[in-house]
Amino acid sequence: MADIHTGAPPVQPHLFEAIAQNLLSQGYSVHPGALPQALSEQLYRHSQELPQQQFDPAGIGRDTQHTRSEAIRKDQICWITDDWEAGRHWLTWAGELQTYLNRRLFLGLFSFESHFAHYGPGDFYKRHVDAFRGDANRILSMVVYLNPEWRPEYGGELVLYSDDQDDQGQKITPTLGTIVVFLSEEFPHEVLPAQNDRYSIAGWFRVNTSSALRTDPPR
Ligand SMILES: O=C(O)CCC(=O)C(=O)O
Ligand SMILES: [Fe+2]
Secondary structure (H helix, E strand, O other): OOOOOOOOOOOOHHHHHHHHHHHHHHOEEEEOOOOOHHHHHHHHHHHHHOOHHHOEEOOEOOHHHOEOOOOOEOOEEEEOOOOOHHHHHHHHHHHHHHHHHHHHHOOOOOEEEEEEEEEOOOOOEEEEOOOOOOOOOEEEEEEEEOOOOOOHHHEOOEEEOOOOOOOOOEEEOOOOOOEEEEEOOOOOEEEOOEOOOEEEEEEEEEOOOOEOOEOOOOO
């Protein structure tokens, strides 16, 4: 049930605790259809209403290393801000998860950034990790899916590999409300070519690496 005063999504202690326990025991957590329904629907509507020109071709790397490489990924992205209601509710929910995980696991998560992603027919994201050991300030990756009907023939699954040696992985279908959280440095993953329009949100919880030379987060 949504908060009657603000319309904000409800806090979900059982879900948050399950995510914390899965992260402790295996480093990742998958919950089909677990995002609060009203929030899923609001985000889905927003993803459909966003004009195509708000989406930019996704790049690889950050800052000066930011390059576009269509050989590696072909999705289009739109960063989420609190300028609109759906964005506010999403960021509130993610902030509550951040607070819970910090209390429960002492992760020191400091900020969260996320974007909508649209994979058109034929689009993919080849196997990669979201953070590299050493310079990593992306600690936790979170993806949620915004596709009310996703058929097996549409492909477009996320494949999550347990380590660099794993070439089997496990497939996750991108259906509405499914939440995937994993340690950004640990789990190579890829998005198989989608045969239909595929909408999602990808986000990262980060630790603070601010210094006099570098203000966080760079955008
Ligand atoms: O959409 C997905 O299933 C994963 C996307 C992803 O790996 C990324 O944006 O880094
Ligand atoms: Fe990724």
